[in-house]
Amino acid sequence: MSQPAVVPIEGGAVTHRFVSLDTYDVRFPTSREFDGSDAMNADPDYSAAYVVLRTDAVGGGEAGGESTEGHGFAFTIGRGNDVQTAAIEALRPYLVGRLMKEVLDDLGGLYRELVYDSQLRWLGPEKGVMHMAISAVVNALWDLKAKRAGLPLWQLLSAMSPEELVDLVDFRYLSDALTPQEALRLxxxxxxxxxxxxxxxxxxxxxxxxxxxxxxxxxxxxxxxxxxxxxxxxxxxxxxxxxxxxxxxxxxxxxxxxxxxxxxxxxxxxxxxxxxxxxxxxxxxxxxxxxxxxxxxxxxxxxxxxxxxxxxxxxxxxxxxxxxxxxxxxxxxxxxxxxxxxxxxxxxxxxxxxxxxxxxxxxxxxxxxxxxxxxxxxxxxxxxxxxxxxxxxxxxxxxxxxxxxxxxxxxxxxxxxxxxxxxxxxxxxxxxxxxRAESRARYAFPDGPVWRAGADAAGASPSR
Amino acid sequence: MSQPAVVPIEGGAVTHRFVSLDTYDVRFPTSREFDGSDAMNADPDYSAAYVVLRTDAVGGGEAGGESTEGHGFAFTIGRGNDVQTAAIEALRPYLVGRLMKEVLDDLGGLYRELVYDSQLRWLGPEKGVMHMAISAVVNALWDLKAKRAGLPLWQLLSAMSPEELVDLVDFRYLSDALTPQEALRLxxxxxxxxxxxxxxxxxxxxxxxxxxxxxxxxxxxxxxxxxxxxxxxxxxxxxxxxxxxxxxxxxxxxxxxxxxxxxxxxxxxxxxxxxxxxxxxxxxxxxxxxxxxxxxxxxxxxxxxxxxxxxxxxxxxxxxxxxxxxxxxxxxxxxxxxxxxxxxxxxxxxxxxxxxxxxxxxxxxxxxxxxxxxxxxxxxxxxxxxxxxxxxxxxxxxxxxxxxxxxxxxxxxxxxxxxxxxxxxxxxxxxxxxxRAESRARYAFPDGPVWRAGADAAGASPSR
CATH class of the missing domain: 3.20.20.120 (Enolase-like C-terminal domain)
Structure with a gap:
């Protein structure tokens, strides 16, 4: 990736930066009860390849301390959640070190940067593990943006102007069905x-x-x-x-x-x-x-x-x-x-x-x-x-x-x-x-207490 | 995955097993010369998420010692080759410990097992990183099968009967365009x-x-x-x-x-x-x-x-x-x-x-x-x-x-x-x-000599 321009700006929240992108392999042993079984997915262990984006901002605003972190995840059904987690980690260079405000002010731009990484794109393009990783990170950024705005996401989006909303979208490959102008009219x-x-x-x-x-x-x-x-x-x-x-x-x-x-x-x-x-x-x-x-x-x-x-x-x-x-x-x-x-x-x-x-x-x-x-x-x-x-x-x-x-x-x-x-x-x-942090710890795979304790009970569906 | 049935069979090659699935993150710094540049891929570092399937068979037959290993890879263009490698490793349980002959005699069956893993399938299905991982492993198995047959792959395939070839294919989702019977006729x-x-x-x-x-x-x-x-x-x-x-x-x-x-x-x-x-x-x-x-x-x-x-x-x-x-x-x-x-x-x-x-x-x-x-x-x-x-x-x-x-x-x-x-x-x-083993070592990412030496020269395109 080309390094983002980092311009130090004086004063207040504009100087805060992303300091880490941390991932968690969290799996729930749902297959033990056959919950979620269907014609193609016989024994799912519902899982999250979970990501926390941390900043050096201190808590404040209406949302309290949590307003300094964005949380997101990709959903998987067990095996491969580690692969999904590795894919999220491949996006770390896009965030860590960058100015929080600059990123949150242009989530359309950040989304396009992730999708069009000139090397990662080969792993899709725009599909499967790598695309779900982008999903987790983009959603975590929206979580952070909404927390800092003191609004649930649906209300934050609903308060944006048509022009701002259109700017979030990548219209590449869509123009034979929907142009930016049509979207704006809608x-x-x-x-x-x-x-x-x-x-x-x-x-x-x-x-x-x-x-x-x-x-x-x-x-x-x-x-x-x-x-x-x-x-x-x-x-x-x-x-x-x-x-x-x-x-x-x-x-x-x-x-x-x-x-x-x-x-x-x-x-x-x-x-x-x-x-x-x-x-x-x-x-x-x-x-x-x-x-x-x-x-x-x-x-x-x-x-x-x-x-x-x-x-x-x-x-x-x-x-x-x-x-x-x-x-x-x-x-x-x-x-x-x-x-x-x-x-x-x-x-x-x-x-x-x-x-x-x-x-x-x-x-x-x-x-x-x-x-x-x-x-x-x-x-x-x-x-x-x-x-x-x-x-x-x-x-x-x-x-x-x-x-x-x-x-x-x-x-x-x-x-x-x-x-x-x-x-x-x-x-x-x-x-x-x-x-919840307790859930992330309790269901961490493979070392959380539920998986250590359940290794025998899991029986026919070892999640490795 | 459900554990494959392992039936010990006495005598000769039939008792040989897969003993390891090893991966290698190999990257060539092609972006330094702009080789491979096109309208969407400006700076590729041509890479292989490489896999070697090893067995406990000793060399022999026409192919010599190499006939005991199957080699395959997924091709990527740099960043994310580590994610691709992790995906290949997720398939390890499907091979290690299994009888070589049993697997090689039914590569249609093994391919279907990999594609229909009831949990990994969620990561595609049949697309992107996880599907390319299956590609690497399936191709490595064909490499091994052809080596042991003493034939280049094209000749091995060309010697198979129509029935054997049709059995390699998964016709699911194809029958509105091509049925097994039509394939057999062709x-x-x-x-x-x-x-x-x-x-x-x-x-x-x-x-x-x-x-x-x-x-x-x-x-x-x-x-x-x-x-x-x-x-x-x-x-x-x-x-x-x-x-x-x-x-x-x-x-x-x-x-x-x-x-x-x-x-x-x-x-x-x-x-x-x-x-x-x-x-x-x-x-x-x-x-x-x-x-x-x-x-x-x-x-x-x-x-x-x-x-x-x-x-x-x-x-x-x-x-x-x-x-x-x-x-x-x-x-x-x-x-x-x-x-x-x-x-x-x-x-x-x-x-x-x-x-x-x-x-x-x-x-x-x-x-x-x-x-x-x-x-x-x-x-x-x-x-x-x-x-x-x-x-x-x-x-x-x-x-x-x-x-x-x-x-x-x-x-x-x-x-x-x-x-x-x-x-x-x-x-x-x-x-x-x-x-070549020397190439795998020399271009290993990030610790091979080419990448250690080239960290400065790579300049605008760090492969992380």
């Missing part, structure tokens, strides 16, 4: 009513749907019980994992529909299990149970395949996104009418900046965004993106819901708060991305 | 004449084209001199890097065309620099100089964009592939008629196995394969794939040429041999992937 159109929508979120939150009932590894009785619990908790939309065995899926879908009744939306999720032909046959078999959408019917890389499936199973809609690698693939899914729901992920594409691009693309094509969540801390992150989308981009909550999984929230200092099937708007400054 | 059709084609390769080699003249960082005089040298060496096809500045490109293309005359094919390569609209305008401006193809006009992820460009600049053909992440994206490029040349890379997709799939897809769609090469050792690898393609898959050398860059070959024990613009068929057993 955002200006959305300026009216921003304050009312902020108030609506503060009063009523944002709709959620529940995935917890439907993991493949659960037996029928547990499925039925969890469906009832989801209804009792106020959810009107749930999701079932499918794709391993059609007879099982028919039986489980029947149970879910019986328990929920016709008024509840039941989405199905194949987690990339099928080829195009199989997807069509399988969904047609499940069609009598009125699935709300079919999610990840095939490879996340197969734009053309998604389009073929969408045509053939219409009017049942197709959804995808948690494994879509970047804005260029989302662009194509929208260009080919291959998806009716965009399921962006907070930590797979290059963080907030690339997700602003994806929200703008979805708005341009009039497709609702229903983010992927669950995992470790993904619910905490994506709520900010959906709320920003509602306030400043799409302006709508119609046909939109954020995935919700009741899982691992206790490890975060500002966990999501749910009420009657809705995410309540986060109020604490930052991106809700800060994991 | 390969059976190609069985006739295999021996004659082997003889043709041994006698005359395989056509090459030269990229060395056209790097962006070279001045006009060097461009002209290198064009003349390429012609004198027998090349009838060269390639120029374009995309940074249109006036420069017009001038350089004019020089190249003047030096080469109308009979020589001159391809142009934009290395992903453009959006769709810019690509069309730029290529139209260069059209009077009769480019043979335009390579990587835009993002390698943009199948729809490549298709739009191809339609609009026809009859000038589009080529791409060196950054195409896997067979699923190649499938779509072919389905949408987005490419007229498939430029597979030996070490970006999951090694020999996935490249067999890509060769079959290209044959199905009747599109010639002209592999990407250059870098470190990529010429050494891809020659085997093109020669296998000629013998057993496409059966043709028409409109086909392997990229050639006269660079870093001296570091390999079995370097490519060129004659009058052709690759001569490699004769040594193995995949030609073995780097």
């Amino acid at each position: 955002l200006r159109r959305g300026e009216r009513g921003r304050q009312e929508r902020v108030q609506a979120l503060l009063a009523g939150g944002y709709p959620a749907y529940a995935t917890s009932p439907g993991w493949l590894g659960y037996d029928d009785a547990k499925l039925e019980r969890l469906c009832r619990e989801a209804l009792a908790a106020g959810f009107t939309h749930i999701k079932l994992k499918v794709g391993a065995d059609l007879d099982d899926d028919l039986r489980r879908m029947r149970i879910a529909r019986q328990v929920c009744g016709p008024g509840v939306r039941i989405a199905i999720d194949a987690n990339q299990r099928w080829d195009v032909g199989t997807a069509v046959e399988w969904v047609e078999a499940l069609a009598p149970f009125d699935p709300w959408w079919v999610e990840e019917p095939t490879s996340p890389d197969d734009v053309v395949g998604h389009a073929a499936i969408a045509r053939r199973i219409a009017p049942i809609p197709v959804a995808t996104g948690e494994h879509v690698q970047n804005r260029v693939v989302f662009k194509q899914l929208l260009q080919l009418n291959a998806v009716s729901f965009v399921q962006l992920d907070a930590a797979r594409v290059a963080g907030v900046n690339e997700n602003v691009a994806i929200l703008l693309l979805a708005a341009k094509f009039g497709v609702p965004v229903c983010p992927h969540a669950g995992g470790v801390g993904l619910c905490e992150l994506v709520q900010h993106l959906s709320m920003f989308d509602y306030v400043a981009v799409s302006g709508s909550m119609h046909d939109r819901a954020i995935e919700y999984v009741d899982h691992l929230h206790e490890h975060f200092t500002d966990p999501v708060r749910m009420h009657r099937g809705h995410y309540l708007a986060p109020l604490a400054p930052g991106f809700s991305s800060t994991m | 390969l059976r059709r190609g069985e006739r004449g295999r021996q004659e084609r082997v003889q043709a390769l041994l006698a005359g080699g395989y056509p090459a084209y030269a990229t060395s003249p056209g790097w962006l960082g070279y001045d006009d005089a060097k461009l002209e001199r290198l064009c003349r040298e390429a012609l004198a060496a027998g090349f009838t096809h060269i390639k120029l890097k374009v995309g940074a500045d249109l006036d420069d490109d017009l001038r350089r293309m004019r020089i190249a065309r003047q030096v080469c005359g109308p009979g020589v094919r001159i391809a142009i390569d934009a290395n992903q620099r453009w959006d769709v609209g810019t690509a069309v305008e730029w290529v139209e401006a260069l059209a009077p100089f009769d480019p043979w193809w335009v390579e990587e006009p835009t993002s390698p992820d943009d199948v729809v964009g490549h298709a739009a460009i191809a339609r609009r600049i026809a009859p000038i053909p589009v080529a791409t592939g060196e950054h195409v992440q896997n067979r699923v994206v190649f499938k779509q490029l072919l389905q949408l008629n987005a490419v007229s040349f498939v430029q597979l890379d030996a070490a970006r997709v999951a090694g020999v196995n996935e490249n067999v799939a890509i060769l079959l897809l290209a044959a199905k769609f009747g599109v010639p394969v002209c592999p990407h090469a250059g870098g470190v050792g990529l010429c050494e690898l891809v020659q085997h794939l093109s020669m296998f393609d000629y013998v057993a898959v496409s059966g043709s050398m028409h409109d086909r040429a392997i990229e050639y860059v006269d660079h870093l070959h001296e570091h390999f024990t079995d370097p490519v041999r060129m004659h009058r613009g052709h690759y001569l068929a490699p004769l040594a057993p193995g995949f030609s992937s073995t780097m």
Whole structure:
């Protein structure tokens, strides 16, 4: 990389610098209970390749001492979390030693620097391990920026001008579908009513749907019980994992529909299990149970395949996104009418900046965004993106819901708060991305107490 | 991972096991001379995340002592080679301790195990750092298998039956374009004449084209001199890097065309620099100089964009592939008629196995394969794939040429041999992937003598 120009500026906070980029390999032994099991991911150990950006600023402002650190992470499901952590460390030279204010004042610029590193780019470009590493660092910077502004991220973003928001986006490879000028027009159109929508979120939150009932590894009785619990908790939309065995899926879908009744939306999720032909046959078999959408019917890389499936199973809609690698693939899914729901992920594409691009693309094509969540801390992150989308981009909550999984929230200092099937708007400054220090220590891999103690219990799924 | 069943078998080679997977971070300071500079990669330090698979077999057979080791690598361009190396190490548990014969007898099975690791898969799936790591290990296994068979890889593959070849391929996500049955038919059709084609390769080699003249960082005089040298060496096809500045490109293309005359094919390569609209305008401006193809006009992820460009600049053909992440994206490029040349890379997709799939897809769609090469050792690898393609898959050398860059070959024990613009068929057993031990030591990063000595000289491009 070319060394950033470092200009010493006198006076106050402008002289503060990033002093370290520290990573943590944190893994939760979720595979011991088969939580999170689906047709392609049989035994996940939900994990975070976690990063803390530290500065030499001392605490202060509304946010207290924490306002001097930015926290972020990439989500993985166990093995390879060390590789992901190594990738984050490769970005250290971009931050350490630089002026905090200069970086935070131009996060569009910093994001582009990371994506276009002339050597690291070869490892993607803009995909996989290296791109998720950029996500972790970019999100940590947004966390720090929001903490220092004393605002939750969704409100910080929602207060930015259309021009400032457009400047966050890298429009390279997008201009055949969305130009900066079109994005500006979209955002200006959305300026009216921003304050009312902020108030609506503060009063009523944002709709959620529940995935917890439907993991493949659960037996029928547990499925039925969890469906009832989801209804009792106020959810009107749930999701079932499918794709391993059609007879099982028919039986489980029947149970879910019986328990929920016709008024509840039941989405199905194949987690990339099928080829195009199989997807069509399988969904047609499940069609009598009125699935709300079919999610990840095939490879996340197969734009053309998604389009073929969408045509053939219409009017049942197709959804995808948690494994879509970047804005260029989302662009194509929208260009080919291959998806009716965009399921962006907070930590797979290059963080907030690339997700602003994806929200703008979805708005341009009039497709609702229903983010992927669950995992470790993904619910905490994506709520900010959906709320920003509602306030400043799409302006709508119609046909939109954020995935919700009741899982691992206790490890975060500002966990999501749910009420009657809705995410309540986060109020604490930052991106809700800060994991409790005790959790980072307790679940550190491989030397934290949980992994030392659990080495035997883990049995069939050693996380190395 | 689930532990592989280890069944001790008595007698001879069947009891040998893999005893280690060792990695080496090897980097060549090529940026000091601007070799390899293009519109997106200004200062590459060509590097190998190198792997050696060692067994407890002792030397023997025709290949001598080396027949007990498999060598492979992922190619990177400098920073991040350590991340790539860490990713290869994450695959260690799949090999160490396992029976060599069992693994080598079912490389289709081993490849699928690696791709479908239920946790590592999350880091892609099938793309970027983790997928290139699989490439390195799979190719090292093929190297070992070919060494032990006493054959160069292209001949080993060319001697396999259609059924054995089909078994190497993962057809998941391909069946809407190519089924196992169709692949089998293609390969059976190609069985006739295999021996004659082997003889043709041994006698005359395989056509090459030269990229060395056209790097962006070279001045006009060097461009002209290198064009003349390429012609004198027998090349009838060269390639120029374009995309940074249109006036420069017009001038350089004019020089190249003047030096080469109308009979020589001159391809142009934009290395992903453009959006769709810019690509069309730029290529139209260069059209009077009769480019043979335009390579990587835009993002390698943009199948729809490549298709739009191809339609609009026809009859000038589009080529791409060196950054195409896997067979699923190649499938779509072919389905949408987005490419007229498939430029597979030996070490970006999951090694020999996935490249067999890509060769079959290209044959199905009747599109010639002209592999990407250059870098470190990529010429050494891809020659085997093109020669296998000629013998057993496409059966043709028409409109086909392997990229050639006269660079870093001296570091390999079995370097490519060129004659009058052709690759001569490699004769040594193995995949030609073995780097000299002295080179591995001398260019080891960061502690090898070249990097210790060159820390000052590297100047603007520190490789950390």
